[in-house]
Amino acid sequence: MLKKKAFFFIFIFQIILQSTALSKEVNIFTSRHYESDIKLYEIFRKNTGIKVNIISGEAKALEKRIIEEGKSSKADVFITVDAGALGSAHDKGIFQEIKSKTLETSIPKNFRTSHWVGITKRAxxxxxxxxxxxxxxxxxxxxxxxxxxxxxxxxxxxxxxxxxxxxxxxxxxxxxxxxxxxxxxxxxxxxxxxxxxxxxxxxxxxxxxxxxxxxxxxxxxxxxxxxxxxxxxxxxxxxxxxxxxxxxxxxxxxMNISGAGILKNAPNKENARKFIEFLLSKEAQQHIVNNTYEYPMIKGVKLNPLIEQFGSExxxxxxxxxxxxxxxxxxxxxxxxxxxxx
Ligand SMILES: [Fe+2]
Known part of the structure; x- marks a missing residue:
């Protein structure tokens, strides 16, 4: 009897191990095609052990794929540019609510909603x-x-x-x-x-x-x-x-934004939240701003000199x-x- 019980617990333990191994990833659907984003995601993997899988493409095509795949979609995070485009995606019901104190504190109110948030700014x-x-x-x-x-x-x-x-x-x-x-x-x-x-x-x-x-x-x-x-x-x-x-x-x-939301059917919801929080960290913001010449969403990040010369104040x-x-x-x-x- 005891032996049986032990086997049972080992079996359960293995399942837990497997599922955590499986969930050590996050799937990003992005319309941003910057080489530098890939380097950034590698930093996230080193910090958290969460592997970032990137599907990049044109925003409307990605959105269509997410909607068509529905509950079987592997997409965790959708990243695109323009608040109008993010709002339109949300209107089609693809996002779930983001609950994160970190994001609420780091992103000014006008640049976030309950379902998608700004990552960077552009004027x-x-x-x-x-x-x-x-x-x-x-x-x-x-x-x-x-x-x-x-x-x-x-x-x-x-x-x-x-x-x-x-x-x-x-x-x-x-x-x-x-x-x-x-x-x-x-x-x-x-x-x-x-x-x-x-x-x-x-x-x-x-x-x-x-x-x-x-x-x-x-x-x-x-x-x-x-x-x-x-x-x-x-x-x-x-x-x-x-x-x-x-x-x-x-x-x-x-001001407009590039932004992100967690998808309604995200298989790795927690990793998705961690990933978006990482994008709002000082390290990630500095990396993005250095490479894309956008304005940072958070304070304390230096502008790229090529854009700073036109005025930062x-x-x-x-x-x-x-x-x-x-x-x-x-x-x-x-x-x-x-x-x-x-
Ligand atoms: Fe653009």
Missing amino acids: RVIYYNPEKVTSEDLKNLSYEDLSSEKWKNRIAIRPSSNIYNISLVSSIIENQGVEKTEIWLKGFVKNFSREPMGDDRAQILAVAAKEADIAVANSYYIAIMLSGEKGEEQKKAAKKVKVHFPNQNNRGTH FKQDMTTKVDSYFKNQSKALEIMKISGWR
Whole structure:
């Protein structure tokens, strides 16, 4: 009888051992494709013994796969860029609630929700050509001012289908209301120097080539270009362009995030939480910021010099909650189309 009992306990013990061995991993579905992220995940494995498996791909494709696989999905964490995209993923019911005191303390309220949190920040700034724009032009310049006749045929920006632009307009709706935003959009679109085309870097190139005097694009792109990783020509062009942080005398510059959530059917929920908490640690934040030129989510992290040179003390919009970017998304897109923004 005793022998039987002992065998039984050994059997149970083996099962526990096996399951802990199995759970020493976390599966990350990510649309961020940075070499440096892989190095970071290796640090996490060394610190915790939890192996990080990465499935990378385009955000919408990953999201579709997670939904289709449903309960059999192996995905633990979904990482992507733009609060509007994260909000849209949450709207489809893919995340579970994140309960973490660590995350609540480290991430400012406006950059997190109950189901997904910001990891890094990016500003949507105004790029300008100093040969075409004076310091007087830039004084207190806000997004709202860009609808003024003064900027006629001077602005470059990418198409309205771009999520960064939709999120920017959503944040303006959140602050000014739909009606005022619609009026603003009509003036803003009239000021475009050309049909919207290309990505964010293409707008910076347009300003360097004097095809436009100013452009609206994300902050880290200028640093990517200056780093030389996109070739000598783009590096040279980026040197001709400067950065202005809009809305300094009111709510602050529009901030967006890259962020993460734990998936509803995550097989390794605890590891997923530990992984996201690790991403918000000082070590991880410093690593990310060094390599991607984004702004850190937490305090006490040094900016990459390539981005710091444009100013580190600017006022960021810390009052507009980033989940409003999804809440106002369909309205934003609707009025962008009405305004004639291609
Ligand atoms: Fe980007």
